[in-house]
Amino acid sequence: MKRIIILTINLLLISLRLTAQYDAPLRIELETLKDHQDFHYNAAGEHGVFVSYEGTSQNPDSAEWVCLHYDTNLYKNYHFTVTLPVYTAYAGSAVTDNFYYLLLQKSFPKKEPVQTYLITVDLQTNLYKTEAIPDFQNGDINNIYAIDNHIVAIASSANKQDSIFFYHCQESDALSLGDIFPYKMEFCVADTFNHRWLFGLKEFKGNTDGEIFLCQYDYFGKKVNVRSFISASPTKGDYLYNSARAVVLNQDSTLIMGTFNTLQDRSSIHLHSGVYTILEHHLNLDTASFYNYTNLKAAKNESTTSANNLNLQLLIGNIGHNGNQFSFITEVFYPEYDYTYTGYNDYYGGYTSVPQQTFAGYRFVNAYVTTFDKNGKLLWDNYLPLNSIITQQLYKRVCVHYIGEDALIYYPKANRIFYTMVNGNEVIEKSNYFSIETSRSQDLVDYNIDTQLEHWYKDYYLVSGYQYIVNKGKGAKAKRFVFFLNKIRYE
DSSP states (O other): OEEEEHHHHHHHOOOEHHHHHHHSOEEEEEESSSTTOOOOOOGGGGGGGGEEEEEOOOSEEEEEEEEEEEOOOEEEEEEEEEETTTTTTEEEEOOOOEEEEEEEEOOOOOTTTOOEEEEETTTTOOOOEEEOOHHHHHHHHEEEETTTTTEEEEEETSSSOOEEEEEETTTEEEEESSOOOEEEEEEEEETTTTTTTEEEEEEETTTEEEEEEEEEETTOOOOEEEEEEEGGGGOOOOOEEOOOEEOOOOOEEEEEEEEEEEEEGGTTTBBOOEEEEEETTTTOOOOOEEEEEGSHHHHTTTOOOOSSSSOOOEEEEEEEOOOSSSEEEEEEEEEEEEEEEEEEEOTOEEEEEEEEEEEEEEEEEEEEEEOTTTTSSSEEEEEEEEEEEEEEEEEOOOOOEEEEEEEEEEEETTTEEEEEEETEEEEEEEEEEEEESSSSTTTEEEEEEEEEEEETTEEEEEEEEEEEETTTTOOOOOOEEEEEEEEEOOO
């Protein structure tokens, strides 16, 4: 089924309507073993979508990696297969304007040397090449960030510290970030105006985190500048920077935002009391602006807000913007536990009941959307209830995409996509939802895993994830576990 979200404007009424026509869905289904999450995909804008997975090999010493390409109508127009050593696994992928990068790595067994492979697809010609990255021995890669013909790979070491490497496709050379303090990476953005990488690195001090630094390097890994966020604090400010995200505005400035808590909260890990913004100007950091959650309009509408400092456990998202408004999303959660009681007969013949605590999952309760202008000044904020989502793993789910001056805020839950449309503090459309359509009319979705929604190109979005489906028709494929991609249009 093709799902259409239509924006209708009337002289007497402005509303957002969700309509659907029951046609064949624009959807991909790739079957796999039950609860096996084997597929990896990247949206490449109007160049379509790439899906990669490990296929079946006839040789016990090799692995066959398959890369599928679909056009914007989700029609498969070509694929290729690469033979690599057995135990080679997915490590990361990225898309630029002209290339698709797929990073694969063999890091098992531990006693054998790590082998890393990069597959590069030219989006203009559909030609691809596979190359081994020499002298790259770091396993456990978290992600890769790419610009055309340049790659940054982030590898996690045994002590949970991050390591950054520059790999240059043209020179086939992997270089380390160099001798720098132990760190964990908060963000990585490419400044294409000035041909440099910008990293937000949080100093790592064992079980505690130190200050955050803005580190700037040119495309070839040469250090340009390092600035501590502390230099941006007001003279009398007692603030600790807990997280950071960034977006390059132009050749002169970069907007940085994240969460903070005050020094009196420094003994409490993962507790935050607000959002800050810093403007980077010509390699220097301007004075930071701090916004306590209790001062936000959204927070004041919550009946639970009573303390002077609202300390929250937050999951930090990325920045969504339209060039004039820059939205930063923080999702509030807390760990939840179930309690069961077991009993036993004591020495005196009595019965004693003992409570046992079991971790039930992380319960997500709401999200704050704080929005700033180019100078880091607060424009508006919004509060989004999350319908009590509980999950075993922490990952960001709420996104914002601008349609002109309006902000579409959305998140997936099970087999539904929840969304709302706002214009500043004004709610244009209250929270609503639609269900993710399947391929057959008699399909029933038993459960979903890792459902995600992202903006693709123009008015189109991609919904992805895994579904266990039971078909009421009870045919040859009455039950199936699939990886899916659905194309959704917003008008």
